[in-house]
Amino acid sequence: MASTVERTDEHVREYLIYRGFTSTLKHLDTEIKADKEKGFRVDKIIDQLQQLVHSFDLSGLKEYWLYLDRRLFCRLEDVYRSTVNKLRTSLYRYYVVNSIQVRNLDKTQEFFQKQALELQGQPEWRDWFILPFIPAPEQNSAFSPYFSRQWADTFLVSLHNFLSVLFQCMHILPFDAEVQRMTGITEENEELRQLLFALQTDSRDQRDGEETVHHKLPLYVQNMDRLGDTELDLVSSQRAISASTTPSRNFFSTFLPQGRRTPGKPTPVSSGSSPSQAAVGRKDTSSAQAAKPKEALQPKDSKAAGSQPSAGEVSSFQPQQSTNQNPRTKRIQDHEKERKELFSKPPQQVSPQTPERRAGEAGEAEPPPDVPGDAMEASCSGSGAAGAEGAALCAEQPFIKLSQEEYGEHHSSIMHCRVDCSGRRVASLDVDGVVKVWSFNPIMQTKATIMSKSPLLSLEWATKPDRLLLLGSGVGTVRLYDTDAKKNLYEMNIDETHPRILSLACSPSGSSFVCSAAALSRSGGAESAPRLPVPVSGQLLLWDTKTVKQQLQFSLEPEPVAINCTAFNHNGNLLVTGAADGVIRLFDMQQYESAMSWRAHDGEVYSVEFSYDENTVFSIGEDGKFIQWNIHRCGVKQSEQILPQDATGPFVLSGYSGYKQVQVPRGRLLAFDSEGQHVLTCSSYGGLIYRLTGGEPALERVLSLGGHKAPVVTVDWCSAVDCGTCLTASMDGKIKLSTLLAQKS
Known part of the structure; x- marks a missing residue:
């Protein structure tokens, strides 16, 4: 009884503070004391x-x-x-x-x-x-x-x-019973979510195992169970063949305009449809064909013919549908009728400049200032005068943006924003050194706020257990923070001569973590100042999380240099790093030595990540290049593309009276989806999603998330469930959560 009353009093106090009822709050405190x-x-x-x-x-x-x-x-x-x-x-x-x-x-x-x-x-x-x-x-x-x-x-x-x-x-x-009931429901939901995630992972692994044959990797890589280059090409060709012969069964496609699905093909009319519905279907088809020349529609028709059943097949299947109708089939038919009536309305008038502007936007990596970041999505959701060209563009989109939420608890520019491995919590760090730990499922809620006297420069989630958070400071210390208990477990003194902890990476086993420490820059250690031409000295250290002791120091050839970014592969046998001297180094974590290194960029390396098959490494550097490297052939490029400056930094935020804020990259500049086929990058107005083509150009833009008013400085992609969540953090302290639905073909 006492605990429930005390909890209720706290809720009432929080409500009064939120509403600004300060006088009522004072009276409440007085009466509670008496x-x-x-x-x-x-x-x-x-x-x-x-x-x-x-x-x-x-x-x-x-x-x-x-x-x-x-x-x-x-x-x-x-x-x-x-x-x-x-x-x-x-x-x-x-x-x-x-x-x-x-x-x-x-x-x-x-x-x-x-x-x-x-x-x-x-x-x-x-x-x-x-x-x-x-x-x-x-x-x-x-x-x-x-x-x-x-x-x-x-x-x-x-x-x-x-x-x-x-x-x-x-x-x-009756608060005790209510609290116990809510706690039980929350625990049950968490168990069901974990079970769903495990079943999805097993299904994905089983599907990959049936489609591919694992090949043997180099000697210094043990227990590598990802796909190889040859197998990936085989799987891609098989997926392309199956996509061209198998009709799509995506449920969400029924909610999209007719142009989003297979364009240029008249909609079959069932035996139970009325003549008015058939007329509506012919009207939609004729308007779509009239919006594009006849020559341009011919390849679309041939492609659609391969993915749609023939007229004979439809007619032969119709009697069975009419005789074996169940309530669900009836609801689907009613919904199809409403959808046809909705999209049979006359199209809106579009200015003559719209097709040229859309064509210019499709050829640019970044939209012009007068075009908002969501122009592509807006053109996809429209109908009518946009014609078959917009319908064809939307039909190729691999994701649907279901929603976009904003987390605005930070009051300064974001440096890091990371999701834990379970997809339940997010940790974000701003330039003021304030860390927010928060969740977004089922509601967006701040779980913990971490403030430190010493400046914080980096963070990383531990893998086992996933509630622990590593925090690197600017005074040579790393803290291990328990987000559930909201307290520091350990504080490790790394190195006084290299006080800036630039990067942290936890091994997938959870038994150790890698720490990158750098000396103070000549400009006094200001993180927002431009980088110096001469890289500062640095160290790369391996620490044991159980004994909280340093295990070893890696050799950085040809000279000790500051490591900006680090990443493990899936089993922790390989570690890739990007340094301030533009060199990428690949370390064998079984022998604790460098396996290879090569000059990757003109300037600093800002971000490095393993590919999905872990046979290549992607990097983004100060020279603005997005490069894919083969780790089996040292220094060999597989693809290269120039990115816009707002995707690689330094990031600039201008204000009134000549105010200008400059921030060098610190967090991740790229993040992949669960299958490694799409990559999320930064931009001045929101996140951009590209498809990895494997050729030239290396990237093909497919979706703009938008929603930001300041440059995006770091991104992350959570794919713990089917509806992936993209996180984009900007210089005004806003973090956008865009929920995407993958369209399977």
Whole structure:
């Protein structure tokens, strides 16, 4: 009872603070301090009674007991009235005995004078009126038991137990049951989510195992169970063949305009459709064909013919549909009817400049300033005059943006934003050194706020257990923080000569982590200043998370240099790093030595990541290049593409009166989806999603997330469930969560 009342008081306080009712909050605090029930805490009530007894406040004692009787004891059944009377009698005797023990006879006589009318008719008090006149009552056989310590302790324990049982049986506020029910539901949902994730992972692994044959990788890589280059080409060709022969069964495609699905093909009309519906279908088809020349529609028709059933097949299947209709089929037909009526409305007028502007946008890596970042999505959701060209563009989109939410608890530019391996929590770090740990499922809620006297420069989630967070500072320390208990577990002193902890990477096994430490820059260590031409010195260290001790220091050839980014492969046997001297180094974590290194970029390396098959490494550098490297052939490029400056940094935010903020990249600049076929990058107005083509150009833009008013400086992609969540963090402290649905073909 006490815990529920205290929890309720806290909720009320938070609500009043949120609403700004400060005067009401002051009155609430005042009344809570003067609360006679003490928040239904038994220990507080016993303390209050003892304080009144020891201070000889007889009127206050009577008044307080009368309040408890009116408020609590009167709710009891009549059979418990005798117990309440016995406790009251013992309380008064406790008062009288205490006054005699401290030799305060005036208070003893005062008690009998004031209580004479009330007590003289009660048999249990008949012998007590002589008590003030006995020289040594503690030696009298009739009163000596009451002067023992054992009687006083027994009375207080009995009163304590009686009140405890009373409060447990009272159901004034059924908050305990509600809290237990919500806790049980939350735990059940978490177990079901974990089970769903495990089933999806097993299904994906089983599908990959059936489609591919694993090949043997180099000797220095052990237990590598990803796909190889040859197998990936085979799988890609098989997926392309199956996509061209198998009709799509995506449920969400029924909610999209007709142009999003196979364009240029008339919609088959079932036997149960009315003539008006058939006319509507012919009208949609004729308008789509009229929007594009006949020559351009021919390849579309041939492609659609390969993915749609023939007219004979449709007609042969119609009688079975009409005879075996169930409620679900009827609902689908009704929905199809409503959709056709909705999209049969006359198209909106579009200015003549729209096709040219859309064509220019499709050929640019970044939209012009007068075109918003969501122009592509807007053109896909429209119908009518946009024609078959917009429909064909939308049909190739691999994702649907279901929603976009904003987390705005930060008040300065974001440096890092990472999702834990389970997809339940997000940790974000801003340039002021404030870390926010928050969740977005089922609701967006801040779980913990971490503030430090020393500046924080990096963060990384531990893998086992995933509730732990590694925080790297600018004074040469790394903290291990428990996000559930909201406290620091350890604080490790890394190196005083290299105080800036630039990067952290935890091994998939969870037994160790890699720490990149760098010396102070010549500009005084300012993170927002441009990089120096000469890279500063640095170290790459391996620490044991169980013993909290340094295991070894990696050799950085040709000279010690600051490591900007680090990443493990799936089993922790390989570690790839990108340094300030533009060199990518690949380390064998079984031998703890460098396997290979090569000059990758003109300038610093900002981000490195393994590919899905882990046969290549992707990197983004200061020279603005996005490069794919073959790890089996040192320094060999597989693809290369120039990215816009707003995707690689330095990031610039301009304001009024000539204000300008410059920030060098610190967090991840690229993130892959669960299958490694698409990559998310930064831009000045939101995240951009590209498809990896494997040729020239290396990237093909497919979706713009948009939503930001300041440059995006770091990204992450959570694919723990089917509906992946893209995180894009910007210089104004805003973090956008875009929920995507993959369109399977």
